[in-house]
Amino acid sequence: MTTSNAPFSIAEYERRLACVRAAMAAAGLDALFVTDPSNQAWLTGYDGWSFYVHQGVIVTMEDEPVWWGRHMDMMGGRRTCWMQHDNILGYGDHFVQSTVVHPMQDLARHLEGRGLQRARIGVEMENYYYSAKAHAVLGAELPDAGLVDATALVNWQRLVKSSDEIAFIRKAARISEHVIRTAIDRAAPGVRKNDLVADILHAGITGVGDDWGDYPAIVPLTPSGLDATAAHLTWNGTPMREGEATFFELSGCYRRYHAPLCRTVFLGTPPDDVRRVEAAQIEGIAAGLEAARAGNRTCDIANAFMAVMARCGIERSGRMGYPVGLSYPPDWGERTASIRSEDETVLEPGMTFHFMPALWMDTWGLETTETILIRDDGPAEPLCNVERKLFVKS
Amino acid sequence: MTTSNAPFSIAEYERRLACVRAAMAAAGLDALFVTDPSNQAWLTGYDGWSFYVHQGVIVTMEDEPVWWGRHMDMMGGRRTCWMQHDNILGYGDHFVQSTVVHPMQDLARHLEGRGLQRARIGVEMENYYYSAKAHAVLGAELPDAGLVDATALVNWQRLVKSSDEIAFIRKAARISEHVIRTAIDRAAPGVRKNDLVADILHAGITGVGDDWGDYPAIVPLTPSGLDATAAHLTWNGTPMREGEATFFELSGCYRRYHAPLCRTVFLGTPPDDVRRVEAAQIEGIAAGLEAARAGNRTCDIANAFMAVMARCGIERSGRMGYPVGLSYPPDWGERTASIRSEDETVLEPGMTFHFMPALWMDTWGLETTETILIRDDGPAEPLCNVERKLFVKS
Numbered sequence: 001m002t003t004s005n006a007p008f009s010i011a012e013y014e015r016r017l018a019c020v021r022a023a024m025a026a027a028g029l030d031a032l033f034v035t036d037p038s039n040q041a042w043l044t045g046y047d048g049w050s051f052y053v054h055q056g057v058i059v060t061m062e063d064e065p066v067w068w069g070r071h072m073d074m075m076g077g078r079r080t081c082w083m084q085h086d087n088i089l090g091y092g093d094h095f096v097q098s099t100v101v102h103p104m105q106d107l108a109r110h111l112e113g114r115g116l117q118r119a120r121i122g123v124e125m126e127n128y129y130y131s132a133k134a135h136a137v138l139g140a141e142l143p144d145a146g147l148v149d150a151t152a153l154v155n156w157q158r159l160v161k162s163s164d165e166i167a168f169i170r171k172a173a174r175i176s177e178h179v180i181r182t183a184i185d186r187a188a189p190g191v192r193k194n195d196l197v198a199d200i201l202h203a204g205i206t207g208v209g210d211d212w213g214d215y216p217a218i219v220p221l222t223p224s225g226l227d228a229t230a231a232h233l234t235w236n237g238t239p240m241r242e243g244e245a246t247f248f249e250l251s252g253c254y255r256r257y258h259a260p261l262c263r264t265v266f267l268g269t270p271p272d273d274v275r276r277v278e279a280a281q282i283e284g285i286a287a288g289l290e291a292a293r294a295g296n297r298t299c300d301i302a303n304a305f306m307a308v309m310a311r312c313g314i315e316r317s318g319r320m321g322y323p324v325g326l327s328y329p330p331d332w333g334e335r336t337a338s339i340r341s342e343d344e345t346v347l348e349p350g351m352t353f354h355f356m357p358a359l360w361m362d363t364w365g366l367e368t369t370e371t372i373l374i375r376d377d378g379p380a381e382p383l384c385n386v387e388r389k390l391f392v393k394s
Numbered sequence: 395m396t397t398s399n400a401p402f403s404i405a406e407y408e409r410r411l412a413c414v415r416a417a418m419a420a421a422g423l424d425a426l427f428v429t430d431p432s433n434q435a436w437l438t439g440y441d442g443w444s445f446y447v448h449q450g451v452i453v454t455m456e457d458e459p460v461w462w463g464r465h466m467d468m469m470g471g472r473r474t475c476w477m478q479h480d481n482i483l484g485y486g487d488h489f490v491q492s493t494v495v496h497p498m499q500d501l502a503r504h505l506e507g508r509g510l511q512r513a514r515i516g517v518e519m520e521n522y523y524y525s526a527k528a529h530a531v532l533g534a535e536l537p538d539a540g541l542v543d544a545t546a547l548v549n550w551q552r553l554v555k556s557s558d559e560i561a562f563i564r565k566a567a568r569i570s571e572h573v574i575r576t577a578i579d580r581a582a583p584g585v586r587k588n589d590l591v592a593d594i595l596h597a598g599i600t601g602v603g604d605d606w607g608d609y610p611a612i613v614p615l616t617p618s619g620l621d622a623t624a625a626h627l628t629w630n631g632t633p634m635r636e637g638e639a640t641f642f643e644l645s646g647c648y649r650r651y652h653a654p655l656c657r658t659v660f661l662g663t664p665p666d667d668v669r670r671v672e673a674a675q676i677e678g679i680a681a682g683l684e685a686a687r688a689g690n691r692t693c694d695i696a697n698a699f700m701a702v703m704a705r706c707g708i709e710r711s712g713r714m715g716y717p718v719g720l721s722y723p724p725d726w727g728e729r730t731a732s733i734r735s736e737d738e739t740v741l742e743p744g745m746t747f748h749f750m751p752a753l754w755m756d757t758w759g760l761e762t763t764e765t766i767l768i769r770d771d772g773p774a775e776p777l778c779n780v781e782r783k784l785f786v787k788s
Contacts (some may be wrong), residue, residue, distance in 0.1 A: 049612055050626040052522070052725035072712070072754060076624035093712030095737065097729050099546075125527035128446070132529035133520035133545065151527065194606035198599035205592035210590035212631030215613045218443055230470035232444040237606030318487030320465070329723045331446035333434075335491050342488065360466065 004082040006045025007255045012164055013082055016043055019157040021061055024150075027030055030119035031111070032059040032150055033138075035130040037328035039154040040067070041256060044083060048076040051129055051328060054103040060114065063087075068107060070096060089289035104134050108141035116231075117142055122150025123257065128330065155336045159323055160350040165257065166373065169325060169352055173371060173383040174208045175252025180261050180384075183222070183248045184391050186267045193235045193246075197222055204252055214253040217332040221249035228365030233359070242268040245356070245390075247367035251324075251332060258324050258332045260354045261384045262367035265391045274366070277314060277359055278390040281368050286307035288320075288355055292372055292380035298337050298345045298353075305357045306341065317341070320357040324371060349376045352383070366390065400439025401649045406558055407476055410437055413551040415455055418544075425505070426453040426544055427532075429524040431722035433548040434461070435650055438477060442470040442699035444615045445523055445722060447490055448497040454508065457481075462501060464490060498528050502535035511536060516544025522724060549730045551681045553717055554744040559651065560767065563719060563746055566779075567653035567765060568602045568648025573653050574778075577616070577642045578785050581659045587629045591616055598646055605645075608647040608680060611726040615643035622759030624750070636662040639784075641752070641761035643717075652718050655778045656761035659785045666689040670758070671708060671753055672784040675762050678702035679782065682714075682749055685696040686766055686774035692737045692747075700735065700753045711735070714751040718765060741772045746777070760784065 003098065006013070020043065024032055034057040040046050043057055044067050055069030064083045071090035072166040078085050091106035105181065111117065123138070124130050126149075139147055182203040186196050197220050207213035225244040240246060244267060251260035284305040291304035302320055308317045321339030324332055332354070337345035339355060351374040358367040368388060372380035382388075400407070414437065418426055428451040434440050437451055447565035449463030458477040465484030472479050482678075485500035505511065505699050517532070518524050533541055555563065576597040580590050591614050601607035617627040619638040634640060638661060660668065678699040685698035696714050703710045715733030720724055726748075731739035733749060745768040754759040762782060766774035776782075 048624065048626040049615060049628055052612075052727075072625045075754070076627055079621055079624050079627065093734075096713055097716075097727075097732060123526070125530065126525050128522055128525070130526055131520050131522070132517070132524055132526050133543070135526035135529075149527070192606060194599050196483070198596040198607070199597040201599060202592040205588050205595060207588060207631070207776070210631065212586060213592070215628065218446075219609045221443060226497060229472055230442065230473050231466045232442040233470055233473065234441070234443055234609065237601070237604065313769065319490055322491075330443070333446075333491075338491060340487075360469070 004045065005080055006082040008164055010082055012162060013043065013045070015162065016157065017065065018058070020022060020059060020154055023153050024059070024061065024122065025149060027122065027153065028120060028182050029122040029148060029150060030061065031116050032122040032153065034059060034154055035124045036127045036154065037129065038326050041328070042158055042326050044081045044153065046077055047080045047256065048073060050076060054134060058111070068110060070249065078111050102133065104135040104137040105141055108138060111142060116145065118144045120146040120148055121151060122148050124151050125149040125251065126151040152336055155334050158325055158334055159336055160348050161352055163324055165325060166350065168254050168257035169259050170383060171211045172252045172257045174211065175204060175254060176250065176259045176261040176384050177386050178208050179204045179250050179252055180248060180263050180386050183250065184263060184265055187240060187246060189242045189267050189304045190239045192237050192239050193194060193222060193224065194237050197235045202251060211254055214255055216251045216253040216258060217327040218251070222246060223365070226363060229360050229363060231360055240267060245274065245364045245366065247365050249367055250374060256326045256328065258327055259371040259383050260324060260332060260369065261386060262356070262358065262369040262392060263386060264366050264368060265393060270390065270392060274364065274390070277361065277366055280308060280312035280314055281357065281359055281366060282388055284357060285355070285368065285370065288357065289372065289379045289382065292347065292355070292374060293378065294349050294374055294376060295346050296347050298339045298343045298347065299341050300386040301339045301355065302341050316357065316359060321353050321355040324352055324354045347374045349374055398439065399605060400473055400476040402439070402558055404476055406556060407437065407439070409556065410551065411459065413461040414453060417547050417551060418453070418455065418516065421516065421542070421544060422432055422514060423544060424455065425510050426547065428453060428548055429518045430521045430548065431523065432720050435722070436548065436552055436720050438475045440471055441474045441650065442467060444470060444578040448528060452505070462504060495763060496527065496531040498531040499535055502532060505536060510539065512538045512649040514540040514542055516542050516547060518545050519543040520545040539732050545783055546730055549728050552719060552728055553730055554720055554742050555746055559719060560744065562648050562651035563653050564777060565605045565648040566646045566651045568605065569598060569607050569642065569648060570653045570655040572602050573598045573644050573646050574642060574780050575658050577644065578657060578659055581634060581640060581661065581787060583636045583661050584633045586631050586633050587616060587618065588631045591629045594644060605648055608649055610645045610647040610652060611721040611723045612645070616640060617759070620757060623754055623757060624753055634661060639668065639758045639760065641759050642664065645763055650722070652721055653765040653777050653779065654718060654726060654763065655765060656750070656752065656760060656763040657780060657785060658760050659663045662788050664784065664786060668758065668784070671755065671760055674702060674706035674708055675751065675753055675760060676761050678751060679749065679762065679764065682751065683766065683773045683776065686741065686749065686768060687772065688741050688743050688768055689772060690741050692731050692733050692739045692741065693735050695733045695749065696735050708753065710751065710753060716746050716750045718746055741768045743768055
């Protein structure tokens, strides 16, 4: 074992690997090729902005995992992974964005070299960074192997967090509080939105005390007024205006772990309908937290929230949350369970979700959300401590 | 035509569409499904952080393009695209990250509704966000259609920039200068790297004058010392140290347009070998710029640089640049031509490249780069104006 800059102990990585191997055995897999950068980091510690080229982790039923990527990123692998340097592999630069050769040809040779040419190999069919072309090339290069869809096999192992991971998410939550408070403090009529975002990013990367801030997997979403009827607009240079609501969808990030938190700021005096919806949303969130107990299901959280909305005459269906933890762009969700009425995942202690029952209305939007931890007993613990209300500044 | 918040004129979007249709005709395509967020924005103006779910643009040989995405993102489409609202389509939230249904089923119904069930439809096989699963589902849903690999068909049309685009890239270049100067000014022994990155991000989003900063498609890469032997590490909370080189790989961004710029800072007195490599790199870049002329090829730039390296006894091969312009994460390159010895793309006026002949050595790294514009005559124009040298602070 080499000295490692990876953020967790070798024992923690071995625990994770054991979970993944049990799932592989259950799925009848001999090997797994992991493309999702979050899964790669969770298994190996690998951390770099290199996922714009093909790379991944090979997991077999024994031995250390193998990180495979572009040759120039091997140095990053050696600097960040916990494995021996022999298990960091690189392909030549001529494979990068070539129309003639494809990195999956190199990967296929490595898999053959490990005797996997006839193996059942899991691949993440539904994942950013495992392109349709990559799958076609890998299949053609390994005609006798069985490439099996193992989408989210690793992600599901990430659902229940270890105590080490929860400690990281709590650090992220402190940073989230700092970031949201910065947004609320600085929001004022006449302030250019980009100047506010500059302060938000500065707070998030500064972090809190010794806990330095990493980049969140999603940039600040900060739309005002009509733009806030849309869920995923970012920002522009327009000054904030009296009479408008702005929602802030933000997260602190500590060593790739997230604790998203949204609050909405109204400049001026909110109209009655905004106040009415605010009250319903707050009540609905409280009902959701009560339902977010070990042994209940994800749908119970959504249904508890929606029951309050129905009573208040507010239409809201769809997805209202997802698990969070370690993530890379473009998403800080883990893409397994969803908090929605058709999802019956049973809640267990140690799960962490972004409970995100935002309300996008016809002419404005209201986002008030919490990152929550499922506990052994009782309702979920909101991990951030910022007053749960519409912030009004006049 | 509806009023539009899109950043360019309708005439500019029509010019782009005409280029794409000519390429589609040459490829024998009836329709094109565009997944790349940069291509979507280039064709329609769509701008939102929603590419973590399936979305795209349908282009046929006539009519306006159609933006298709998650139902909740239709509002974002209406707020940012230039097309009529009838041409913004949405799928239900139950399709999102479901293991039961897939958004491509919804897309297939729309394609059928447009009479394309037997059409030759181009798809971007090698692109982030067009997953292996998406391709499999779309193919199964449209068994009589021909799904044809049209990777980079749109990207190639983006290679030569319009004067409107060059104006945006020049604005981005002003922001890049501000960002790099901030990094150079603030770098000092004892400064935590994340605090420096907080200032870098603040400068980039503040922008320059009225030109507000957008988020670059890559986060700051700012490794020091041994970490700088790796190409793609980001940052941590370690204080900067005397005797170490830190490279800054950064870009300003103006309404999604980039002008990447890298400089390296040495704290203390650089050893002779660093000085020797610095001199070679500067000379090599000058030689590359001389070769970067309309009518020459991309390989001529790389070969000119490598000839200087060879004379100086420095080993450097591989890719040393790529076209830049409009981009979304995870890459600010356009993924078409490369500046490398095996690429023979002929240079034309209006092309913009990040000429990026970084040198990653055994124990340190040196990045000095330029975003360049190919002119009608003469050598390429570096778009940023920051002294081209190793910055030494003692």
